Each structure stands twice: as C-alpha cells, then as structure tokens.
Amino acid sequence: MHERLSFYAKRDSVLHRLNPLTKLTLVFGFVLISFLTPFYWTPHLLILFGVMPLSFLGKVAREYFNASLRLILPAAGFLFIMQALFQPLEGQELFHIWFLHPTKESVMFAFRNAMRIFVMVSSFTLFLLTTHPSELMSDLSRRGLPGQFAYVIISTLQILPQMQAKAQTIIAAQRSRGLDTESSFLRRAGSLIPLVGPLVFGSLVEVEERAIAIEARGFTSTRLKTSLHDIPDTNSDRLIRWTLAVLVLVSLAVRLWLL
C-alpha cells in the first residue's frame, strides 16, 4: 500500500530547496534550448555540463543514472538506430548491407535527435526526482492554478495505486470463488468482464462520497486558500528563471537571424 506513482527521492540538497517553478523552468528551458539551437553540439553539452552535474548537486545521481540506463537510453538508442538507418540523407556512405546504407549525415542527424530526446526525458526525470508533487501543486495553485485542476492531478497520482490494489482484491476474491485465471487467453478475458462491474461502479460511488468529504472540508470555499507548506521563492530562484528565459530567447534569435 506504500506504492506511489511518484519518483520523488527525499534528500536535502540545493536542488530540492529550489522553488518548484524554478525547476520546471529549468526543464522547459533545457528542452527548448536543445531543440531551438542551431549548433550541433548544444544538446550533448547540455547533458554533460547541465543535467548530469545537476543530478549530483541534487544528490540523486544514483537514481538518475539508474533511470537513464534502464528507461531513457533504450528509447533514445532505438530512435538513433532507426533514424541512422532509414533517414534518407545524401552524403558519404558509411557501409552498405542489403538495402541499408547509412550515411555520415544520417548518423549525425540521428545522434542529435536522440540526444534531444535524452535531454527532454532526463531533465524531466531529474525534476520528478527532486520535486515533491504536493509542493509543486501548492506552489502552482499559489500562483493562480485553479485548485480543482491541482486536485485532479495530485489525487490521480495517489488514487491510481489504490484502485490497482482494489482490482487485485477483487481478482483474489473472485479467484477464491473459482475464477479461471489460468486457461486460454480468450476464456480468461471473458472471465474478467464480471470483475469490471464492481470496480467501475464501486469507483463511481467512491467519487460521490469523496466529493462530499472534500466539500465538507471547504474545498469550494470562496475564501483565499493558504498552504501548510511554506515554499520559498528566493532572489536566486528568480535569477535562474530569468536567465533561462533569456537563454531560450537567445537560442531562438540565433536560429532565426544569425544562421
């Protein structure tokens, strides 16, 4: 029951203490820069000198490299291979097997695209590792995100594992009454149908009760909400955000006018 849909790793680090919006700005800044920049090596340098050092700064390097190796590298690697082999770019042919003839240009192109994806996914991973979802949501609602919207996001993260647990309970209960879970696929699929009813209707009843419960605790109160967590937003936070914004604009400008 402790399972959560959250990557958050609790540490005490500079990165953890940054305002959630600042970290979100960092993520989007990195992604935009790596896609906008006209210089070939920018995404690679961003990973080496941006995201990776930050993971050490946030004391989540182990989790970060773990996720990179298991999740991001296979995805980016697949993208690289596909594009390198099938992107029809004219140029210096590297080798020729059957109908495959990758060129130097197509390999370069694929490598940069893979790195862009790597920047995107790995900076999001770093963000999720160092930002508690409820802090993110309180900060965003303090900045004007509607409370209902924040609630939907965060309760989904919490309630999905609960629903999963409930589905397991229902399956166990039905199995103890002779539900067939081991014969052919079609038969098993058929025998799952009676399980869906209780899960769906049960959830609908729950939604009504939960609506009453949060309403009884002033969810739609028209007063200005306050927050239990005091989420600091310092001058350095603002500085980082503005710097990132400027860097994004510079990348855009360079792409549009200089090259």
Added chain:
Amino acid sequence: MAIVNLQNVTYKYPLTSSPALRDVSLQIDEGEFVALVGANGAGKSTLCYTLAGFVPHFFKGELTGTVEVAGIETHASMLNEWVMNVGLAFQNPFNQISGAKYTVFEEVAFGLENIGVPRDEMISRVEAAMKLTDISDLAERSPYSLSGGQQQRVALTSILVMQPKILVLDEPTSQMDPIGTREVFGVIRKMAEQGMTVILVEHKVEWIAQFADRVIALKDGQVLLEGIPGEVLTAPILEESGFGISRYTSVARKAQELSLWKKDKLPVTLDEAVEGFDSLLPQGEGTGMRAK
C-alpha cells in the same frame, strides 16, 4: 437556544418515488449531544446530509419545509457557507481521505488550507486536534497506509480541526475496536461539553446510553420516538421497528416476564443491569460488582 431547527421537512432524492424524510420536525439546542438511531434505510444518513447542507444542495431533489442550522436557512444559502458551521464525518473512512495529501498531518490541514487559515495558526490547530484524538504518532504516515480505525480517527480529526459549531457524525466508530470506540466517544463527549453541538448516528446502543443527552429514533423517514436514552432505547416499539436493543435490555425484559426484574425502568448498559439484579439478592450476598 435551538441551533438546529427543522420544521415539517420532507425530502425526496431525485429519481425516487417515495420520500426519504417525511414531515420531520425537530429542535436541537446548542451544546446538546443527540444520537440518531433507526434501522437501515430509516433516513438517518439523509437527515445527516440535510443538517450538513448536502441535502438539497449536493444531492438536488425536492425539499419542502424549513431547515435552519446555526441561523442559516437552507434555501437561502450556498453549500460552501455551511462548512464553517457544520462538520460532517461519515462511515467509510477510505473515501473521506482527500487523496491530495501525502501525510496524515497534511491531510488534517487540508480543510484549513481551503478556508484560508494562516499557516502558524494552521499548524498549532492541527497539532492540537491530533493530540485530542491521539493520532500524533501517525503524523508522517501516508493516510492510505493506515488501518480502518486509524483512518476513521483521521477523518474525525480532519473535521474537528475546522472547529465547527455543529458536529454531524454518521457512524464514526464503525471500524474501531472497543477501546478505540471508547476513546473516540470520550473525545466527542468532551467536544459537546465545550459547547459543540453533536449529532451522532450510532448502532452501539450501550455507548449512546452512556454518552448522549437525547435520542431520536427514526423509522421510514419519520421521527418515531424522541427522549432521554434510558426511555427511548428500552421502548418496545423501537425493537419492533427493526432496530436492535441492548442485550442487557433483553435479559431484563425476560427477567421482567418472570417477575425477577423489580425496577420500573429496563437497563441499557451493563452497569444498570448489574445494579438492578444486585438489588434482588438478599442483603450481604450482593456481589457489589460494578463494571469498570
């Protein structure tokens, strides 16, 4: 002074043909501890929802008659105005957990955040409420990792912390063990003594007899009986309506048929039963036993 005033209230849920409440009139005074009893489907929960403003604002349907709670009349108000006056906790604790919070402490603070209580005051109120219901040691746990009884305490605490004038509780101890039930009843009693009005739905008859000031028995959406616990809970008509009576009452009633019970009043609790049977024994042979 009556803080709850219902006059000829009849209510029908949408898409149903027969009313869930029929011509209910009742007054409840400030600081009173009232227990609602009745068989399943007697209208207890509907009455709770009415007192908390959810009927008709949340459930819609037709409501006739007047409902006035803490000076607010139901038809002339919005649901979110009721929250400040009436706290509602109900049976299933799992569904009362907001789902938006990761620790019990945050969960209890959820309501205070919504009504805009300043941060320092919020923390001290949450701490005080958690101490009152004895869940301080759960503060950092995830609300979903708790047992049913613990979750019920969290649900109750989350309402108490909002300091409503009226506390409406629909079977708040249904998943608790006897010790937990006793503690929670102690807390509710204390709130009533501090001037909070308590309206409680409960099946545990012996507890009602010990703690409530008044009992209202419902049947088919109507008020069947109303009075002090000792009278209402031993009334034969209550048993006929499908609501269980205490085993001490049934034993004494049997004894009465055999002319072994000499008192006029039948007992509801163990203490009363012991006292009644004790007086039957010849002087000196009484056990003198009292339930602790």
